[in-house]
Amino acid sequence: MTRVTAVAAPLVLGLALLGGWELACRSLQLPVYLLPAPSAIAVALSDHAPTLFAAAWVTLSSALLALVLAALVAGPLALSAAVSPLIERAVQPLAVTLQVTPVVAIAPLVVSWAGLDHPEYATTALAAVVAFFPLFSGALTGLKSADPDLERLFDLYGASPGQRLWRLRIPAATPFVLEGVKVAVGLSVIGAVVAEISAGSGRSQGLAWTIVETTHQLRMAETFAALFALAILAVGLHALTRSAETEILRKWRGR
Amino acid sequence: MQDVVVRYDDRTVLGPFSLDLEPGSSTALVGPSGCGKSTALRLLAGLEPPTEGVVRRAAGRGETAVVFQSPTLAPWSSALDNVALPLRLAGVPAALAAERAGAALARVGLAGSELRKPAQLSGGMAMRVSIARALATSPRLLLMDEPFAALDEITRRRLADDVMSLWTEGRPAVLFITHSVEEAVYMADRVIVMSPGPGRIVAEARLADGFPRALRFRTSAAFREAVEQVSQALQMAMESPA
Secondary structure (H helix, E strand, O other), X not given: OOXXXXXXXXXXXXXXHHHHHHHHHHHHOOOOOOOOOHHHHHHHHHHOHHHHHHHHHHHHHHHHHHHHHHXXXXXXXXXXXXXXXXXXXXXXXXXXXXHHOOHHHHHHHHHHHHOOOOHHHHHHHHHHHHHHHHHHXXXXXXXXXXXXXXXXXXXXXXXXXXXXXXXXXXHHHHHHHHXXXXXXXXXXXXXXXXXXXXXXXXXXXOHHHHHHHHHHOOOHHHHHHHHHHHHHHHHHHHHHHHHHHHHHHHHHHOO | OEEEEEEEOOXXXXXXXXXXXXXXXXXXXXXXXXXXXXXXXXXXXXXXXXXXXXXXXXOOOOOEEXXXXXXXXXXXXXXXHHHHHHHHHOOOOHHHHHHHHHHHHHHOOOOOOXXXXXXXXXXXXXXXXXXXXHHHOOOOEEEEEOOOOOOOHHHHHHHHHHHHHHHHHHOOEEEEEEOOHHHHHHHOOEEEEEOOOOEOEEEEEEOOOXXXXXXOHHHOHHHHHHHHHHHHHHHHHHHOOO
């Protein structure tokens, strides 16, 4: 497959689907509150661009803040679990429980704790909760992934625990940490969206909130516009982390 | 190493086993897989304690070097940093460690590849880096666990010659494990044949010819005879279970 066809194939499919959609809406004369035509969505997108941008920023910033918070907890915790089997034993079941409990189920609780005045606390907290596990488990797996023969070499030369951590375990963990970050970035957006939807109306003004509000008011063209913006946001974040990962790994292993 | 026995979960994997390595000697261990060769090597390295018996090591901390079957390099570090690692762990300042690591790389014929990372090296080159790392600390005891097993015949012969000429410089006591009888006879002045697990010494051959091996040593009658002798001992060991 050439580069051109690789880029063109999904574009052509997307355009064909949009064309079919547009045609169906016009020929069936569907009401806008059921299914707006792509052209109507495009108009909504350009009309409401400033508010959509602002809403996207709200969602994005709480997801990114959540990532930072989750990393600040997951990193040191993974380090201590990697050094001490006792800590690992103590933390692991809790981490898994946190991971398998659906975020939708705890969202209403967290939203009510945050209160009506500060729904953004809830979005950030929930996004951080879902981002925590991939960061933690990626780092812990990575820290324990070093080649056993290399570990033996460190024994042989009498390496101190600090030297072992700094010169062996942390560099060996790099690919796993990057993978964890990639997963966590996607999940943090999902966490923020779930929280916004749970908060419903209120002061949270993110993209998911826009989707809920406009659906209630049957402004479907705007709903789709917000959905589109959310998809772009997620795809953009993913692409960004993936290219960062590739770049860092290239440096890490030298090709 | 005196009357050493190693058991894992009541299963004896090695011994009773006694072995003395003289300074400056080169000893090869051959035996069927699972006879505890690698365990013996780890005991000599001090990486593992024996279940019974005593291991006395004249070489102190940092005076023993191990070359594993795979190059065992840190993929994130350049060849130079990999070779410098044991020196850095011993507290040698970065600049001096880099200088000595560079010299060690040059000795194994890798001058100019200092900044390459393991993924950018061929199998033979990576093994050379591994050997340079072992030699960088000027060890008194050099242990090699099937160091050439993963390499092609041409590369392993060349590397065997290079290792031996490097060995004559510092003359550490060398012990290496191999599957290849020819390699054992070529590289060692003393070949020890082990029985299937739990491994014991069943035969020992000493070779008179000195080092470095003469150009046509592989085709000499003495070499062929020694290979034949060791092969027979190995075959008998494998046929009669211990």
